[in-house]
Amino acid sequence: MVRSATKKDKLLQTVIQHINTGWPADKQITDPSLNTFCCWRESLSIIKDYIMFCDRIVVPAVYRGRILKQVHRGHPGMDRMKSKAEGPWKRIHLDYAGPIEEMYYLVIVDSFTKWPEIFQSASSTAPLTIGLLRETFARFGKPDALVTDNGSQFCSGILKQFCEKSVIIHISTAPYHSQSNGQAERFVDTLNRSLRKITDVENIPSSEALQTFLQVYRSTLSNVLEGKSPAEVMFGRPMTITLDLLRPTGINQAQSTSTLLSPSATTLTAGAMVYAKVHKNAKT
Structure with missing residues (x-):
């Protein structure tokens, strides 16, 4: 069905022609829809009459709504929808x-x-x-x-x-x-x-x-x-590398900030005298 629809889709047939014979200069493409494909031309190829974007089939416009509806079944939300359509090590x-x-x-x-x-x-x-x-x-x-x-x-x-x-x-x-x-x-x-x-x-x-x-x-x-x-x-987690050793370990930002405060500073009362650093423009 997808192959048949691809053959009937004028835009996709134009894309196939450009994949096979070469793309014109960007300025020569006036159709916004075709320009979208041109921007990704390095990732496009053809396998058995299908247009492939990297390792995925380009779905003809006539079936896009149907496929999205199938993926959206049960209203899973965007993140869950993506996880159904793709995933690690598939x-x-x-x-x-x-x-x-x-x-x-x-x-x-x-x-x-x-x-x-x-x-x-x-x-x-x-x-x-x-x-x-x-x-x-x-x-x-x-x-x-x-x-x-x-x-x-x-x-x-x-x-x-x-x-x-x-x-x-x-x-x-x-x-x-x-x-x-x-x-x-x-x-x-x-x-x-x-x-x-x-x-x-x-x-x-x-x-x-x-x-x-x-x-x-x-x-x-x-x-x-x-x-x-x-x-x-x-x-679901970044790798630990040598450069990570440049970061403090075992102390979060809140803990490191609290250690800089004296015991008396943590029990301030209204009207108490404190030191404050004021940043002003040099002209004022």
């Missing part, structure tokens, strides 16, 4: 980076929280990939869906059997449209640049550089996550 994206200094890196990124799991290995075979997925699922639980490109390790029969046995939907991006797995694709690029920079500047082994990168990335605030870090969205 859809994960996989890709391999490397070889970097003869090592491969399996990159796993959660679509909702942007939380990354990365494993360093000497190869990138399907059996090894499944073993690392088992380790990851033992830690976080299994996702609903797993998105990969068409790499040989991801298209193998044993990975298909693994997903079927685990009741996980395996989504393979269309050939020549690897950007459909944009979550992992972008992260691989970030990982490549960061590892080389960390190893060069700090002169440490790649395995240690990887852990440094993960700690920084997981604890860094992101505009995509509304000013929160991947760790905070994933677990």
Whole structure:
């Protein structure tokens, strides 16, 4: 139904044309609705006649009200409504980076929280990939869906059997449209640049550089996550990092303020003499 409606939607067909052939200059787009898609063009792709925004289907206008009504059933409120439509560790994206200094890196990124799991290995075979997925699922639980490109390790029969046995939907991006797995694709690029920079500047082994990168990335605030870090969205709390040691521990603001006051100052009476600092403009 969505595919059929997409084919009948003139705006979405124009968007598909621009995705395939290129977007005009921003100033040449006069339609506000089309301009909205143009602003997000780097996150748009096409899979099986669907327009994808990152890893989500763009719903044609004719069905948007119906889907919102379905999500709103029972009037759950905005926050609960969002939690029904999305959530941590529901859809994960996989890709391999490397070889970097003869090592491969399996990159796993959660679509909702942007939380990354990365494993360093000497190869990138399907059996090894499944073993690392088992380790990851033992830690976080299994996702609903797993998105990969068409790499040989991801298209193998044993990975298909693994997903079927685990009741996980395996989504393979269309050939020549690897950007459909944009979550992992972008992260691989970030990982490549960061590892080389960390190893060069700090002169440490790649395995240690990887852990440094993960700690920084997981604890860094992101505009995509509304000013929160991947760790905070994933677990509901920020990660403790070395810089946190610069903050006082075990004393809140009210307690630290009260310790600055003398016992007599806490029992002031009307008319008592006190010192006060008055801030005035220099000209007055």
